[in-house]
Each structure stands twice: as C-alpha cells, then as structure tokens.
Amino acid sequence: ETGVTQTPRHLVMGMTNKKSLKCEQHLGHNAMYWYKQSAKKPLELMFVYNFKEQTENNSVPSRFSPECPNSSHLFLHLHTLQPEDSALYLCASSPFGQGNNNSPLHFGNGTRLTVT
Amino acid sequence: SQKIEQNSEALNIQEGKTATLTCNYTNYSPAYLQWYRQDPGRGPVFLLLIRENEKEKRKERLKVTFDTTLKQSLFHITASQPADSATYLCALPSGGGADGLTFGKGTHLIIQP
Numbered sequence: 001e002t003g004v005t006q007t008p009r010h011l012v013m014g015m016t017n018k019k020s021l022k023c024e025q026h027l028g029h030n031a032m033y034w035y036k037q038s039a040k041k042p043l044e045l046m047f048v049y050n051f052k053e054q055t056e057n058n059s060v061p062s063r064f065s066p067e068c069p070n071s072s073h074l075f076l077h078l079h080t081l082q083p084e085d086s087a088l089y090l091c092a093s094s095p096f097g098q099g100n101n102n103s104p105l106h107f108g109n110g111t112r113l114t115v116t
Numbered sequence: 117s118q119k120i121e122q123n124s125e126a127l128n129i130q131e132g133k134t135a136t137l138t139c140n141y142t143n144y145s146p147a148y149l150q151w152y153r154q155d156p157g158r159g160p161v162f163l164l165l166i167r168e169n170e171k172e173k174r175k176e177r178l179k180v181t182f183d184t185t186l187k188q189s190l191f192h193i194t195a196s197q198p199a200d201s202a203t204y205l206c207a208l209p210s211g212g213g214a215d216g217l218t219f220g221k222g223t224h225l226i227i228q229p
Contacts (some may be wrong), residue, residue, distance in 0.1 A: 033216060041221065042120070043160075043205070048215040052190070055215045090159050097215035102148045102167070105217060107159030107205075 003027045006091050006108035014116055015081060021111045023074040023091030031097045032074040033105065034066060037088040049074065050097040081115045088112050118143050118211050119222035122204075127224045129196050137191040137223045139206030145184045146208040151191050154203045154222065163204075164191075196227045 004025045012020050025032065034046040049055035049068040063085075065077040074091055092105040119142045129135040139149070148167045151170045152160035166173045166182045166189065173180045179192040193200050207217040 031215065035219075043219040045210065045216040045218070050215060067222075083212060092159070102150075104150055104162035104211075105152075105160075106162070106167060109157070109159045114156075 002024070004091060004093055004108035006089075006105050006111050008111055009109070010112045010114075012114045012116060013078070013081065017081075018077070018079040020078065021076040021089055021091075021113075023076075023108055025072055025091075025093040025106070025108075027073075027093055027106060029093035029095050029106070030071050031094045032068060032071070033092040033094075034074065034076055035090040035092060035107075037090055037110070039087075043090065047076075048097060055097060076115075081113075083115050086113055088114045118146070118208050118218045120206055120208060120218060122206055122220035123223045124221055124225055126224040128228060131196060131198060131227055131229050133196055134223055135193040135196045135200070135227070137188040137204050137206075137225065139220055141187050141189065141208055143188065144211060146211070148209065149180075149182055149189050150207045150217065151180060151189075152205040152207060152219075154205060160205055160219075193225075198227045198229050201225055201227045 007022045031050045033042045045058050046060045047066040068077040088110040090110045092107045094103045121140045150165045152162045153177040154160040155191045164180045166180045177194045203222040205222040210216050210218045
C-alpha cells in the first residue's frame with residue numbers, strides 16, 4: 001500500500017472516447033502531480049497542483065485536462081487521444097511543491113493506458 | 117532545463133558484489149538529488165535524498181555520493197541480492213523555481229544468483 005491509489009489500473013480506449021483517470025492520496029499532502037512514463041523515455045512531468053492550484057502545465061496538449069477538487073483527489077480527463085498517448089500515467093504527491101521543499105514524491109502504481 | 121544521464125543499458129552484477137550506478141547532470145547544480153527504485157508495473161519508490169552540501173549519505177546497504185564539481189551522483193548497493201533487481205531512477209528539481217522533479221531514464225539492475 002503506497003498511500004496513493006490510482007484507478008483504473010488498466011484502461012483501453014478508442015480515439016473518440018472520453019475517459020478519466022483518478023488519483024487519491026491518504027497522506028495529508030498538499031501537492032499532487034501527474035507524470036507520463038513511455039517506454040524507453042524518462043518520466044515526463046505533466047501537471048502540478050499545490051494547495052489545489054495548478055502551478056505547472058508542462059506544455060501538455062489540451063486533450064489532457066486535469067482537475068484537482070481538493071488536496072486529496074486528482075483527476076486526468078482524457079478526450080480524443082492519439083495512439084502515441086499510450087503510456088503509464090503516474091500520480092504522485094508530496095507534502096509541499098518541490099519549488100519550496102525537497103520532500104520526496106510518493107507515487108501510485110499508475111494507470112496503464114492503451115489508445116486504439 | 118536540467119538534463120540527466122544514467123546508464124541506459126542493463127547492469128548485470130553477481131550476487132554479493134557491490135553494484136554502482138551513475139547519474140550525471142548538465143546545467144546548474146541542484147540543491148539536492150533523489151534516488152528512486154521502480155519495479156515492473158509499479159510506481160517509483162523513494163530511496164534516498166542527498167543535499168548539495170553532503171558528500172555521502174547511507175541507508176542500510178545503500179550509499180549515495182554527490183560530487184557537484186563532476187556534476188555526478190553515484191548510487192551503491194553493497195552485498196547485492198537478487199531482490200535488489202529493479203530499475204533505479206535519479207531525480208533532480210526541475211529548476212527555475214518550478215515545482216516537480218526531472219527524472220533520468222533509469223538504469224535496469226540485474227543481480228544474478
């Protein structure tokens with residue numbers, strides 16, 4: 001149990017579908033992150049939320065839309081994705097954002113997304 | 117932005133030996149550096165953090181060094197065991213006051229019995 005739970009674990013969707021990934025953390029942290037992990041590439045930071053406010057959007061296409069209703073929950077809404085968007089999407093949390101603090105990231109086990 | 121280089125090929129080590137993994141970075145020297153372990157199908161797990169004013173950090177069989185002159189960190193696992201087989205990731209602050217960490221591609225370590 002990592003303290004960060006992601007659902008679903010696996011998702012297959014067509015290019016015209018709309019789906020959402022969910023992340024929940026039970027650690028009392030104030031910062032939450034979405035990372036994308038593709039084969040043979042380093043983790044790519046997508047979005048950062050600090051105290052529910054988005055502090056980073058790393059030039060992510062608009063077909064990915066994050067939502068952070070409170071400090072414990074983070075969503076990633078997906079629509080009209082491309083096959084190259086297939087990857088492992090990882091959620092993480094930390095007590096505070098990295099810009100102010102050196103606290104480690106606590107990751108969930110990810111959602112394996114396949115776009116057909 | 118920060119660029120990180122880690123041995124991209126798998127590293128095979130005999131059980132009981134010391135495994136040494138390398139992390140090199142370009143551009144500015146970070147205030148700290150972190151190491152993570154990732155197993156297949158799982159998210160990365162934090163192992164160790166070392167600050168720029170620390171030369172060495174230890175935790176059980178793990179040791180991390182940080183050389184800001186060489187812009188390099190070394191990660192050592194002593195008395196390695198097959199259970200240590202995993203991918204090890206190096207991470208640095210993204211810089212410029214930005215939130216989030218920048219990760220290397222990771223080194224796949226295989227400990228052979």
